[in-house]
Amino acid sequence: xxxxxxxxxxxxxxxxxxxxxxxxxxxxxxxxxxxxxxxxxxxxxxxxxxxxxxxxxxxxxxxxxxxxxxxxxxxxxxxxxxxxxxxxxxxxxxxxxxxxxxxxxxxxxxxxxxxxxxxxxxxxxxxxxxxxxxxxxxxxxxxxxxxx
Amino acid sequence: xxxxxxxxxxxxxxxxxxxxxxxxxxxxxxxxxxxxxxxxxxxxxxxxxxxxxxxxxxxxxxxxxxxxxxxxxxxxxxxxxxxxxxxxxxxxxxxxxxxxxxxxxxxxxxxxxxxxxxxxxxxxxxxxxxxxxxxxxxxxxxxxxxxxxxxxxxxxxxxxxxxxxxxxxxxxxxxxxxxxxxxxxxxxxxxxxxxxxxxxxxxxxxxxxxxxxxxxxxxxxxxxxxxxxxxxxxxxxxxxxxxxxxxxxxxxxxxxxxxxxxxxxxxxxxxxxxxxxxxxxxxxxxxxxxxxxxxxxxxxxxxxxxxxxxxxxxxxxxxxxxxxxxxxxxxxxxxxxxxxxxxxxxxxxxxxxxxxxxxxxxxxxxxxxxxxxxxxxxxxxxxxxxxxxxxxxxxxxxxxxxxxxxxxxxxxxxxxxxxxxxxxxxxxxxxxxxxxxxxxxxxxxxxxxxxxxxxxxxxxxxxxxxxxxxxxxxxxxxxxxxxxxxxxxxxxxxxxxxxxxxxxxxxxxxxxxxxxxxxxxxxxxxxxxxxxxxxxxxxxxxxxxxxxxxxxxxxxxxxxxxxxxxxxxxxxxxxxxxxxxxxxxxxxxxxxxxxxxxxxxxxxxxxxxxxxxxxxxxxxxxxxxxxxxxxxxxxxxxxxxxxxxxxxxxxxxxxxxxxxxxxxxxxxxxxxxxxxxxxxxxxxxxxxxxxxxxxxxxxxxxxxxxxxxxxxxxxxxxxxxxxxxxxxxxxxxxxxxxxxxxxxxxxxxxxxxxxxxxxxxxxxxxxxxxxxxxxxxx
Numbered sequence: 054x055x056x057x058x059x060x061x062x063x064x065x066x067x068x069x070x071x072x073x074x075x076x077x078x079x080x081x082x083x084x085x086x087x088x089x090x091x092x093x094x095x096x097x098x099x100x101x102x103x104x105x106x107x108x109x110x111x112x113x114x115x116x117x118x119x120x121x122x123x124x125x126x127x128x129x130x131x132x133x134x135x136x137x138x139x140x141x142x143x144x145x146x147x148x149x150x151x152x153x154x155x156x157x158x159x160x161x162x163x164x165x166x167x168x169x170x171x172x173x174x175x176x177x178x179x180x181x182x183x184x185x186x187x188x189x190x191x192x193x194x195x196x197x198x199x200x201x
Numbered sequence: 202x203x204x205x206x207x208x209x210x211x212x213x214x215x216x217x218x219x220x221x222x223x224x225x226x227x228x229x230x231x232x233x234x235x236x237x238x239x240x241x242x243x244x245x246x247x248x249x250x251x252x253x254x255x256x257x258x259x260x261x262x263x264x265x266x267x268x269x270x271x272x273x274x275x276x277x278x279x280x281x282x283x284x285x286x287x288x289x290x291x292x293x294x295x296x297x298x299x300x301x302x303x304x305x306x307x308x309x310x311x312x313x314x315x316x317x318x319x320x321x322x323x324x325x326x327x328x329x330x331x332x333x334x335x336x337x338x339x340x341x342x343x344x345x346x347x348x349x350x351x352x353x354x355x356x357x358x359x360x361x362x363x364x365x366x367x368x369x370x371x372x373x374x375x376x377x378x379x380x381x382x383x384x385x386x387x388x389x390x391x392x393x394x395x396x397x398x399x400x401x402x403x404x405x406x407x408x409x410x411x412x413x414x415x416x417x418x419x420x421x422x423x424x425x426x427x428x429x430x431x432x433x434x435x436x437x438x439x440x441x442x443x444x445x446x447x448x449x450x451x452x453x454x455x456x457x458x459x460x461x462x463x464x465x466x467x468x469x470x471x472x473x474x475x476x477x478x479x480x481x482x483x484x485x486x487x488x489x490x491x492x493x494x495x496x497x498x499x500x501x502x503x504x505x506x507x508x509x510x511x512x513x514x515x516x517x518x519x520x521x522x523x524x525x526x527x528x529x530x531x532x533x534x535x536x537x538x539x540x541x542x543x544x545x546x547x548x549x550x551x552x553x554x555x556x557x558x559x560x561x562x563x564x565x566x567x568x569x570x571x572x573x574x575x576x577x578x579x580x581x582x583x584x585x586x587x588x589x590x591x592x593x594x595x596x597x598x599x600x601x602x603x604x605x606x607x608x609x610x611x612x613x614x615x616x617x618x619x620x621x622x623x624x625x626x627x628x629x630x631x632x633x634x635x636x637x638x639x640x641x642x643x644x645x646x647x648x649x650x651x652x653x654x655x656x657x658x659x660x661x662x663x664x665x666x667x668x669x670x671x672x673x674x675x676x677x678x679x680x681x682x683x684x685x686x687x688x689x690x691x692x693x694x695x696x697x698x699x700x701x702x703x704x705x706x707x708x709x710x711x712x713x714x715x716x717x718x719x720x721x722x723x724x725x726x727x728x729x730x731x732x733x734x735x736x737x738x739x740x741x742x743x744x745x746x747x748x749x750x751x752x753x754x755x756x757x758x759x760x761x762x763x764x765x766x767x768x769x770x771x772x773x774x775x776x777x778x779x780x781x782x783x784x785x786x787x788x789x790x791x792x793x794x795x796x797x798x799x800x801x802x803x804x805x806x807x808x809x810x811x812x813x814x815x816x817x818x819x820x821x822x823x824x825x826x827x828x829x830x831x832x833x834x835x836x837x838x839x840x841x842x843x844x845x846x847x848x849x850x851x852x853x854x855x856x857x858x859x860x861x862x863x864x865x866x867x868x869x870x871x872x873x874x875x876x877x878x879x880x881x882x883x884x885x886x887x888x889x890x891x892x893x894x895x896x897x898x899x900x901x902x903x904x905x906x907x908x909x910x911x912x913x914x915x916x917x918x919x920x921x922x923x924x925x926x927x928x929x930x931x932x933x934x935x936x937x938x939x940x941x942x943x944x945x946x947x948x949x950x951x952x953x954x955x956x957x958x959x960x961x962x963x964x965x966x967x968x969x970x971x972x973x974x975x976x977x978x979x
Contacts, residue, residue, distance in 0.1 A: 085607065085717045088654035089703040089729065097700075097709060097717040103360070104709040104717045106697035137697040193699065 056152040061143040064116040069182040080126040093193035105140040113193045114166030150177045221420035231280035241270045265317040266291045287319040412440035432482040439489035455563040467504030501585040507578040509535030540564045602682040615723040617669040638679045648730035649681040672724035759837040767866040774871040776823040783813040795830045803878035806832040892924035911971045
């Protein structure tokens with residue numbers, strides 16, 4: 054298993070995203086809000102001629118709200134899911150490393166938000182990291198209730 | 202090897218599609234060598250490839266069909282209905298096997314000997330035959346030089362071109378800001394031109410001839426009519442019209458359903474048709490044509506038509522409408538019931554069309570892609586359905602509006618009208634917290650977009666603009682927005698599921714400056730805003746009539762003529778706008794005429810025919826019987842006349858001026874245009890002519906409408922037509938030797954003397970005189 058992982062920090066924690074799913078890392082400028090959309094959908098942004106749906110990862114993990122329209126640039130990882138492009142807001146993008154193990158279940162108790170998006174723990178050169186399920190983070194909180 | 206099989210499957214698919222129409226046409230005319238050849242070529246190709254790929258079952262089938270067809274080609278055997286059905290059955294079986302190969306499955310074991318036996322001379326047919334004749338436009342199937350491309354690649358090229366357009370816009374902005382040299386500007390101009398051209402070309406690659414949709418119809422109708430014991434002649438026209446490929450897929454099901462309905466419910470059995478005095482073969486005409494940025498697909502049958510009364514009964518029985526509402530329905534409203542959910546007029550559900558998929562689904566499918574379904578039916582004569590769909594799925598004409606600082610788009614197709622909340626004909630009321638707008642006497646539910654979206658807005662209710670919307674399949678409501686911005690053609694893409702889940706939006710798009718805009722789904726906005734769309738309007742027309750008469754706002758189309766003048770035309774007379782090349786305009790038979798499709802119409806609005814170049818836009822004006830064209834430069838806007846019209850002194854193409862949008866505009870006199878341009882030829886033989894003094898404003902403005910309403914053609918003193926009646930002011934001499942009757946109008950009731958003299962406000966007397974003159978003529 055030599056999957057490449059992108060290490061990012063979300064809400065102060067370092068986690069891993071499958072690098073193959075990440076198309077690019079962008080800096081978001083201004084956002085167009087989407088009224089009535091779920092709260093973790095921060096808005097829309099344009100990347101070249103594509104519309105990105107911006108997901109506030111902090112909010113999706115129920116760990117607070119990222120202040121996006123403060124005039125600063127925000128880093129985000131662009132992913133594609135079912136033909137739609139999303140920008141996942143992160144605190145910082147750090148590095149790309151190779152996974153040294155398959156994800157294994159984490160048996161310690163995590164926060165509810167993390168629990169929902171966790172695909173397990175992977176070993177890397179930089180120590181164990183939580184592998185994040187992109188689909189779950191895009192779906193946001195409350196998606197399980199809807200699916201049930 | 203896999204690649205080769207994939208190519209084989211693709212090739213067979215293509216041939217199979219094209220073959221559906223060919224084989225039926227061949228049956229209608231078994232001597233048609235070209236069709237026989239193309240069917241033969243298909244089975245021959247399949248047979249050849251099967252040997253190579255080792256598909257024994259396919260090979261045996263195609264071999265048998267090839268043998269039978271070879272006999273026909275050599276003249277050893279006559280093609281008959283039984284053979285055609287047998288060959289059809291074989292081709293269907295081949296299609297199933299090819300589908301299996303495509304899916305990567307092994308061809309299931311099975312016995313094809315029944316089909317092979319049916320091909321033998323003198324065999325019993327596998328199906329009952331019904332004679333059927335098909336007209337698919339005579340030409341054979343010439344394969345154009347093409348390559349297959351994945352849609353994905355095309356989409357990538359398309360988005361590359363979109364990026365290029367955005368980059369160009371950005372560059373244009375920068376160039377405007379900084380002073381540049383002329384060579385730089387001209388190089389940029391050239392680049393712009395090339396990019397625009399490329400965008401057009403790439404958009405066209407997504408286009409497909411609608412033939413792809415039509416080619417399967419003859420076969421479908423044949424099978425259907427055989428099953429139902431009916432005889433149907435299919436007439437297909439306009440297969441070369443091009444449509445976005447995704448659009449073609451979207452209208453495939455609605456079209457199929459409408460045709461099934463037409464054959465099943467519309468066209469009668471031969472016996473019924475003969476009884477009704479019609480030809481025993483029913484006619485089903487399917488045609489496509491382009492009109493502006495829309496494609497019109499028309500499906501017309503000459504069957505028994507739709508029984509409006511039955512529809513009403515059914516709607517009552519199913520609880521779709523209330524009993525008191527049903528009585529006041531007009532014929533078109535009765536027909537519109539067919540689009541309500543849960544209605545099917547057939548007495549019993551047949552396998553053909555009553556599968557729970559009703560016309561309501563057809564309409565909502567068509568409306569989902571921004572189209573409209575129109576229905577027209579005459580009992581005993583037939584039914585005509587027209588699908589109007591936009592040219593491409595992704596480009597939607599939209600109106601941009603804003604709340605606070607954020608922009609949104611509303612699809613144009615749903616917009617009925619736009620009014621200011623503080624306008625004279627509009628009142629806003631709150632009834633139990635709900636907004637109700639009364640627009641020219643019509644009460645419509647009103648919602649403020651800012652409330653629906655939960656956005657802050659500093660615009661007061663009465664300063665907002667109301668956009669009156671008619672969502673797909675629903676009734677009107679008014680949406681109050683802060684500001685209206687622009688009409689734009691937007692390239693719409695679906696939004697992410699989380700955004701779509703709000704129910705408010707139909708998609709996203711990018712504005713010219715590259716920022717995203719959300720496109721509303723008008724039905725969704727109504728739902729979220731708590732507006733009841735169903736049945737809200739049908740019974741609520743009561744207040745309309747009395748108030749409407751007191752309102753004299755007339756909707757007009759404001760445009761610039763070829764000479765640059767601001768003019769307005771009453772919207773009612775404009776049928777549609779077409780763009781023609783100036784070659785289509787030429788003087789013939791004494792006046793300027795324009796060719797629009799297959800019609801040649803007299804053309805007005807052109808002062809200097811020699812100076813026309815490039816494309817010319819033309820209004821198509823319609824008076825119900827005749828059409829004429831009116832050339833113009835550009836449409837400015839849809840407006841309404843709310844001010845006084847200052848009448849023109851002399852009758853002519855312009856009947857007055859008025860202020861529209863704060864600036865004067867000439868009001869085009871459609872009546873004069875028709876009278877002038879249709880000329881004597883189009884005038885009915887019995888047209889009565891009345892001569893009125895040209896210089897008399899009272900006569901022209903007050904009297905003329907009355908005279909015209911009485912069926913007279915009004916002419917001036919110098920006109921050479923013979924007048925049936927001549928009207929002059931009292932005391933004025935009648936010029937020259939007037940034929941017909943002379944009527945003198947007095948300004949003073951006391952001055953009336955004699956039989957032909959009438960007080961000018963004696964309306965009854967006037968009408969009587971006009972009538973008696975016409976009676977004398979006949």
